[in-house]
Amino acid sequence: MSKLLNQFRSFYVRNYPDDMETQIDYFAVFGGLGWDVDTTKPISYLIEELILQNFSTLNEKIEELTLNESNNKRLLRALAIGDRRIFSAFKRAGLNNGNGGAALNFLQEKGLISIEYSREEPAQSLNPKKKLKRSIARHRISHKVLFTQPFIRFWFYFIAPHTKDILEKNYENLFKDFALKQNSYTSLVYEELSELLLNYHIRDSQILSSGSYWDANIEIDILTITDDEKIYVGECKWTNHQVNKKELHKIQEKCEKLEITPTQIVLFSKRGFSKELTNLSGKDLALYSSSDFAALVKNISKEELLEEFI
Incomplete structure (x- = not known):
């Protein structure tokens, strides 16, 4: 962990x-x-x-x-x-x-x-x-x-x-x-937590590589690759408005430039998604809002408190 x-x-x-x-x-x-x-x-x-x-x-x-x-x-x-x-x-x-x-x-x-x-x-x-x-x-x-x-x-x-x-x-x-x-x-913290949530949901797969991706021309918040050759590409938006279809188009363009075909595009949003984008969610597109992060704190107790800063 x-x-x-x-x-x-x-x-x-x-x-x-x-x-x-x-x-x-x-x-x-x-x-x-x-x-x-x-x-x-x-x-x-x-x-x-x-x-x-x-x-x-x-x-x-x-x-x-x-x-x-x-x-x-x-x-x-x-x-x-x-x-x-x-x-x-x-x-x-x-x-x-x-x-x-x-x-x-x-x-x-x-x-x-x-x-x-x-x-x-x-x-x-x-x-x-x-x-x-x-x-x-x-x-x-x-x-x-x-x-x-x-x-x-x-x-x-x-x-x-x-x-x-x-x-x-x-x-x-x-x-x-x-x-x-x-x-x-x-x-940035939201992006790190989003990667953890994505990896939690695909935990039955062996993750070969996960994290952000960047090069001279492109930055992607999350790029996760599993041993069964599945590719998950994610973008995270910690803003006070809903994410709409435009963000989906942006990440699709990035995938085309990188010449990758994602198994699933995954979008994370503080305030949820437009109705148009929500209607597109399914096998190829996963959408996670703030409430979904509750999955990361299930079934834990005081005994799991760790030594921290002070």
């Missing part, structure tokens, strides 16, 4: 939110922290009550985890807000392959991050005597990084940039930032 799934279940058993949308929203902020969270209270209220009022304690723990080393913290910040690609995170953090690589290795060994390896194939010319175009030849395949605890990513996404204001008890800019970016921030 993955660490993220353990944390998701632990959060649910500890706090029993009213619905799965609330579970996902609050888990994206507090997941891995290991504290009781009253999910009947507004999330912004809880950020102030649990995080900002305990800033000194939490910051001390963060400094301990990162050895209070600037390169480590700069890289975590860059990974939290960027596209998760290692090379672009080095650039954003002002690091090179040497000191950036050292920071990356330390954070991985510390268990704060994990590497998601690219499945992109190196470009090759159709004519072995002909060189690749410069733009293609210069493209570097880059692996990506995932945070092992949602709370650590939340800290470096929203809290660390506002440290000076927080020390002065000025929270206005932080909450403006959070209100503007909350859905975008939560999308």
Whole structure:
């Protein structure tokens, strides 16, 4: 069982939110922290009550985890807000392959991050005597990084940039930032959980490869391949409106560019789907909304609570 799934279940058993949308929203902020969270209270209220009022304690723990080393913290910040690609995170953090690589290795060994390896194939010319175009030849395949605890990513996404204001008890800019970016921030956790839900539903198959897919031109949220040569392609939308048929067309176009024929296209939506799209669901198209994530927390108990952040 993955660490993220353990944390998701632990959060649910500890706090029993009213619905799965609330579970996902609050888990994206507090997941891995290991504290009781009253999910009947507004999330912004809880950020102030649990995080900002305990800033000194939490910051001390963060400094301990990162050895209070600037390169480590700069890289975590860059990974939290960027596209998760290692090379672009080095650039954003002002690091090179040497000191950036050292920071990356330390954070991985510390268990704060994990590497998601690219499945992109190196470009090759159709004519072995002909060189690749410069733009293609210069493209570097880059692996990506995932945070092992949602709370650590939340800290470096929203809290660390506002440290000076927080020390002065000025929270206005932080909450403006959070209100503007909350859905975008939560999308990555939702994407990771969506992959877990898809793999739960195809658990009778042997999964050969699963995760996001990216190359120089295409990004797909979930691409899962099983040993019986079935291909599942998924897209995730954590937005406040229903997903419509246009999203289906987009993912079909991506599959055509990749020259793959999916066994099933799988769409995940925070707020459900249009009637037109719902009518198309079946063997070739699976649709999952927030309530379906209840499958991930079935038949668990307090005994499954794990050691977490604090």
